[in-house]
Amino acid sequence: MVEVSAASVIYVFIVEVFIHRDIKIRDVPKIFGKAVPIIGGILTILALSQALSYFIVDTQVPENLTRWMQSAISSKIVFLLILNVTLLFVGCLMDIFSAILIVLPLIFPLGMAYGIDPVHLGIIFITNLEAGFLTPPVGMNLFLASYRFNKPFVTICGNVFPFLLIRLAAVLLVTYIPFLSTFLPGLF
Numbered sequence: 001m002v003e004v005s006a007a008s009v010i011y012v013f014i015v016e017v018f019i020h021r022d023i024k025i026r027d028v029p030k031i032f033g034k035a036v037p038i039i040g041g042i043l044t045i046l047a048l049s050q051a052l053s054y055f056i057v058d059t060q061v062p063e064n065l066t067r068w069m070q071s072a073i074s075s076k077i078v079f080l081l082i083l084n085v086t087l088l089f090v091g092c093l094m095d096i097f098s099a100i101l102i103v104l105p106l107i108f109p110l111g112m113a114y115g116i117d118p119v120h121l122g123i124i125f126i127t128n129l130e131a132g133f134l135t136p137p138v139g140m141n142l143f144l145a146s147y148r149f150n151k152p153f154v155t156i157c158g159n160v161f162p163f164l165l166i167r168l169a170a171v172l173l174v175t176y177i178p179f180l181s182t183f184l185p186g187l188f
């Protein structure tokens with residue numbers, strides 16, 4: 001994956017600078033200067049998320065959480081409902097990469113304990129996070145859309161609301177009808 005990424009960067013550089021001529025050679029250092037702080041911020045967030053993930057796994061939080069959840073909740077349906085609400089909340093507050101690194105090690109053992117297929121659990125995880133990105137008051141995509149389209153945050157929330165309802169319905173369908181997630185991988 002690293003090699004493909006590096007090849008893609010070289011390819012895009014050649015196409016943009018030499019073929020399409022959208023970027024001038026003299027502008028490349030300025031572009032790198034603007035990109036480095038963004039990349040540094042993302043790498044810092046990912047490094048801290050990975051460190052927290054290692055800490056969570058080393059302190060056996062997933063195993064303890066699994067034992068506690070199994071003693072508190074016996075129903076798979078109730079567990080899935082709580083999982084959806086929790087992941088929706090996580091999607092509101094965290095970016096997807098940090099959520100994968102921090103939250104996934106916590107919910108994977110829970111999913112196995114309740115007999116949920118790993119592919120199905122992954123689809124539930126991603127669809128909930130996507131819905132969380134559109135959920136007010138702190139959904140990340142709402143702020144990005146407000147900034148990008150130069151519209152008030154409240155206007156963006158109002159425009160997104162019908163689509164959020166559709167997304168939440170899709171989350172419930174994916175959660176409670178495992179066939180939707182596992183059919184295609186089951187063919188292979």
